Amino acid sequence: MTAPLKHSDPVKVDVALGDRAYDIVIGRGVLSSLGERVAALRPGVRTAVVTDRTVAKYWLEPTEASLAASGIPTSRIVVEEGEISKTYAGLEKVSEALIAAKIERNDLVIALGGGVVGDLAGFAAAILRRGVDFVQVPTSLLAQVDSSVGGKTGINSPQGKNLLGAFHQPVLVIADTAVLDTLSPRQFRAGYAEVAKYGVLGDEAFFTWLEKNHSDIFKGGSAREHAIATSCRAKAGVVSRDERETGERALLNLGHTFGHALEAATGFSDRLFHGEGVAIGMTLAAQFSARLGMIGELDAARIERHLIEAGLPTRLQDIAGFAQEGLADADALMALMAQDKKVKRGKLTFILLEAVGRAVIAKDVEPTLVRDFLQSKLSQ
Numbered sequence: 001m002t003a004p005l006k007h008s009d010p011v012k013v014d015v016a017l018g019d020r021a022y023d024i025v026i027g028r029g030v031l032s033s034l035g036e037r038v039a040a041l042r043p044g045v046r047t048a049v050v051t052d053r054t055v056a057k058y059w060l061e062p063t064e065a066s067l068a069a070s071g072i073p074t075s076r077i078v079v080e081e082g083e084i085s086k087t088y089a090g091l092e093k094v095s096e097a098l099i100a101a102k103i104e105r106n107d108l109v110i111a112l113g114g115g116v117v118g119d120l121a122g123f124a125a126a127i128l129r130r131g132v133d134f135v136q137v138p139t140s141l142l143a144q145v146d147s148s149v150g151g152k153t154g155i156n157s158p159q160g161k162n163l164l165g166a167f168h169q170p171v172l173v174i175a176d177t178a179v180l181d182t183l184s185p186r187q188f189r190a191g192y193a194e195v196a197k198y199g200v201l202g203d204e205a206f207f208t209w210l211e212k213n214h215s216d217i218f219k220g221g222s223a224r225e226h227a228i229a230t231s232c233r234a235k236a237g238v239v240s241r242d243e244r245e246t247g248e249r250a251l252l253n254l255g256h257t258f259g260h261a262l263e264a265a266t267g268f269s270d271r272l273f274h275g276e277g278v279a280i281g282m283t284l285a286a287q288f289s290a291r292l293g294m295i296g297e298l299d300a301a302r303i304e305r306h307l308i309e310a311g312l313p314t315r316l317q318d319i320a321g322f323a324q325e326g327l328a329d330a331d332a333l334m335a336l337m338a339q340d341k342k343v344k345r346g347k348l349t350f351i352l353l354e355a356v357g358r359a360v361i362a363k364d365v366e367p368t369l370v371r372d373f374l375q376s377k378l379s380q
Ligand SMILES: NC(=O)c1ccc[n+]([C@@H]2O[C@H](COP(=O)([O-])OP(=O)(O)OC[C@H]3O[C@@H](n4cnc5c(N)ncnc54)[C@H](O)[C@@H]3O)[C@@H](O)[C@H]2O)c1
Pocket: 052, 053, 054, 055, 058, 081, 082, 083, 086, 113, 114, 115, 116, 117, 119, 139, 140, 141, 142, 143, 146, 147, 148, 149, 150, 151, 152, 153, 161, 162, 179, 180, 181, 182, 183, 184, 187, 190, 191, 273, 274, 275
């Protein structure tokens, strides 16, 4: 963990991927430098900005103004907000609009939005003319600390989360922390789950710092920038060592095996945002680790307590309408988890904990143990 930043310092984090390396630029006001940075990276380029309706309302004009100030021609593609756009239909809409805008191989797609827009526009860029470069301009906390970095792009299938996609790295990430001021409090809290994840999975000192400082992150200021930069550094390190998730990168999936199943069970709806699913999933992963004797019950309780203090759901019963709709069914959740991308030859892999700050990849986890654990949680 490095010392907290001074409030106004923009910071650069390098994602070291050889000739595909790129910078993450983090700071208040850095959106206004987008045009200059794009022009320096790709002189003469044309762009298409993909965004959603809510983000467009607040941040499309400043984005276009910055590009125009550097003489960069741009067109706009606006999709509906939320997971409803991370679908075949959303991909068709964006891809057709990019073709209609005559975005060529050497042009740039700019993803301006949260994780949904980043994953969707990134995937459209990956397949357009067999691959066009793209820039991430993340506008949600979740996107600034996680989804804009690392090149996982894709859409959901009704059968599961992110089942179609491609690894396609951005060429630049511009994370303006001021844009988070317009994010709803519930969305901010959901994104915070992925911040806490970086402490829980690999950095106990960061987790302890979060326990003391999380309310300042919600208020803004230097704590927010420190939390974003620390999370990005952690993710950039893992991605540069294991871009395609053949090993270590799977640790970033802490809480996601349970979380993705819960998102699918609730139909990728506003009843459970991705980050909320991660908060519940991370709590379950900690409790399951305790059940297996890998960590103490107190460690699991510490993680849950912090997530509750941050205003996040941690129990299956916290999901609105969960019990009434017959979703509180361990077998149904097991069937959804069978679609997880970490499954090998039908065997589940979980990210579990050996300590707060030390996650491990547990392969071949006995399904009956998971099912019994879930059943016990459902009956609490
Ligand atoms: N690719 C990856 O590595 C990765 C990592 C984590 C999550 N994800 C994916 O990211 C998605 C979740 O991302 P998310 O939480 O950003 O959701 P999101 O993109 O749906 O954004 C959340 C909501 O906040 C609004 N919003 C975004 N920025 C705003 C701003 N500055 N002001 C006002 N409103 C704003 C959006 O319109 C949307 O309604 C999920 O689909 C998840 O699977 C991907």
